[in-house]
Amino acid sequence: MAAVRLDLGDDERVRRRDGSAVLRMTEVEAADLVLDPHDPVTGERAAERMILNMGPAHPSTHGVLRLLLEMEGETVLRSKPIIGYLHTGMEKTGENLTFLQGPTNVTRMDYASPLFSELVFALATEQLLGIEVPERATWIRMLMCELNRVASHLLFQATNGMDLGAVSMMIYGWREREEVLRFFEKVTGLRMNHNYIRPGGVAADLSDGWQDDVRHLLDIIPPRLDEYEVLLNDQPIFRGRLQGVGVLAPAEALALSATGPILRATGYDWDLRRDEPYLAYDRVDFDVVVGTCGDAFDRFAVRLEEIRQSLHIVEQILDLLPDGDYRTQDKKVTPPPRARIDESMEALIHHFKIFTEGFHVPEGEVYAAVESPRGELGCYLVSDGGPKPYRMHIRGPSFANLQTLPHLMHGRLVADAVAVISSVDPIMGEVDR
């Protein structure tokens, strides 16, 4: 650890029970306070303090996030994020799918970075199984995940720009992201919800000529990042909308279990890729990007620089990616090759068993975590020895990060609320699961 001790700040602000920033009120109670011009009583009360409902279908709420804002004039006093509009019981679904089908379920959680959910599920399953995946599979996973981080952060740049009125940024961000998704489509068959990383390795080897495709990405994205900097960083309106808005101290971020760019933007130097290395992150060189004051601008800048760091990792993977198998040859989890099925009855039965009953995973419980573009993505798996998880819990970084919202918006104007939501970058599929 660094010798210089970071001033963590005071975390008492986020511990208050009186709800000075967090609105702790049911929807029904809040509905009674909503301004009704026909009601003389509430009309009067609303003149000083009113409850404003924002969302769930507001364009800047990134999906279906609803906020109750307690306002005094244009100032936000307390607020409450209301979630669950996208809740589809994916943890329950996970208990009713085999370990082989599991990635098809978890990949739909964080739809902006699906490969990370698949990865963390596969890592947890592999720990329970006690199997090692081949080197090549590990490096392919790293390559795909880092490209996914690029795509996810590009999506953030696009939506963040759009939320703040830089509408052309939206088009640029989507344009570059599309290039990455095109590569994903070539390798995995799909632009999103890939089901590519599976327990035991990956679904298929990289496509022919993948080096050229990746080099193409490495060629086109960095110059465009420089363009973004000119477009956004150097623009006084953009800076004015973000600088000093939604400030969080490191101690507050830690107390609120915030992770990822939100934690790093406060100046706290923490990244699971470096501090708890998984895959082969200890064999590549990259910098952990940190901010200085934890405002919305820092969160924007951290993500922009993380794209560059991810591309730097991808560049190293191009040279380091070893030859070999792309999935484990452990017959317990890997179906036989297609050609064997034509020759051998046993291979056909084996194939059939794996895809109908699934493979049995030894009893136990395990927690695996990876650094997703939004922070610590964890998977807690409990197996009872059967082919399906007994319990599958995903620790979604957006779910925890969303708790910072009321503290970031407290005392700011309602116009800043949009900038703050955008800078937290929640993906509602993962929040609601």
Add this chain to the structure above:
Amino acid sequence: MSETDVAAEAHEDAPVASTTLFGQDVLYPDRGAYLATVESLRDEGYCTATDLTVVDYLTHPGRSGLPGGVQPERFEVVVGLFDHARRERVRLRIQVPADDPTVPSLFDLFPGTEAMEREAWDLFGVSFEGHPDHSRILLPEDWVGHPLRKDEGIGAIPVQFKSASDRR
């Protein structure tokens, strides 16, 4: 002194059962010693609570791996703490009986568990004493039942809709 305080004191010196599963440290404090254990871990340097969830062991009661002296119960509250300076994680598994599914809230120690405890209440019906906003989080406020419990069925169930407002 309330009953929980007495229980916490009685367990203060008793060592908390622990195991290592797949290289991960797991502690098994009982309910009375739960808060005191988390507090002493926090003071030791476990600076953030990464995760809090519940497992319903209704259909898998005879789970192995529990150390001796830990009485298995239907629910298990699972808490993950992370010490950044030493880069160590620890997981706490607290046994919670089905007839009284209540544990103290961690809000005063780790405010970040607020949403996670609400989720645990919502989906499992385990309540957290002293939680500042003990309400449902993912499901509608008037929902009946706790769907992640093992005795809640899956498949086609009538969806509960709130009646549309007739005010407009």
